[in-house]
Amino acid sequence: MSNLSLDHVVKRYGDLTVVKDVSLGIKEGEFVSLLGPSGCGKTTILRMVAGLIEPSGGAIRIASTDVTRLPPNKRNIGLVFQSYALFPHMTVFENVAFGLRRKGESGTTLDGRVNEALAMVRLPGYGERYPRQLSGGQQQRVAMARAIAPRPSVLLFDEPLSNLDAKLRDEMQIELKRLQRELGITTLFVTHDQGEALSLSDRVCVMNDGIIQQFAAPEDVYRRPATAFVASFIGKPNRLKATVRGGRLTLGEGLDLRTDSALGADGSATDVFIRQEAINLTPTGADDANRIPGTIALRSFSGPQVQYVIRIAGGHELVVEAASSGTASHLEHGQPVTLEVRPQDVLVLGESVRS
Structure with missing residues (x-):
């Protein structure tokens, strides 16, 4: 049974529909990320779950209770914002105690x-310190402590790591995953960063234009994208134009690719996706792989990786990460x-799906 569920949820602002008939269920203790570009509807969904925005249609349930019209303080949720939202005039202790005091806790129970x-x-x-005496990472941990202290049924995170520098963001991802595993709280996490979503989540809900494109485990989203949007948004894909000829993909000038994807009718045009990291540069290869001759047009060193732009037949260019x-x-x-390139790494996909 889902601990958090959305049933045909819609949000309109006048003639503009920003969330379009979205349904999804999140299991008890599951960590789910809403991932997508700016304006895709992910933050609007989180704010509807939190009770900060009222849906135009549909229902939201937490532990089988319909909370669609309940105020935020009646939903038993914990919310962590991008901006931390700590009270600067309060100590760390009082910031964390804030939600507990509003629930009537006091004395030794509150202290504990x-x-x-x-x-x-x-x-x-750190209880006697003030927010101004803490680093950004420490302030974010205080915000998390404030969210979990009342022991909520659901934790909501609205891009909580986006204000941190890259190194601290990596550290906080580990801390966040550890904390969520220890607590076992159902968690909905909003981000536009695919690395965060893939590394933290049990399942990822990829959105675009108010519609769920794919809702699946991170490896499925990455290795088996359901739509052209997911394939282009997740990872680092090359996108090529091809024509279906005799069960293969023709890029022109005698360059054909084999694929494990289903193909359309002979002569039809299609888009082909090949991830940068799925391409090997090798003098010898397996007989069952596509082998493509090319010339290095550009080399770029970035530390852990070297990125190449390789020109192939027909004026096409492929970006390869080694x-x-x-x-x-x-x-x-x-x-x-x-x-x-292995045939299973040559992806041919449709444009989009509705939730």
């Missing part, structure tokens, strides 16, 4: 719950190379 929450986010002994510690890391501009 606050200290327990601070210990969970690895900030024991490990900087690998054998293909020292190729030079103008050097001829052979690209190897």
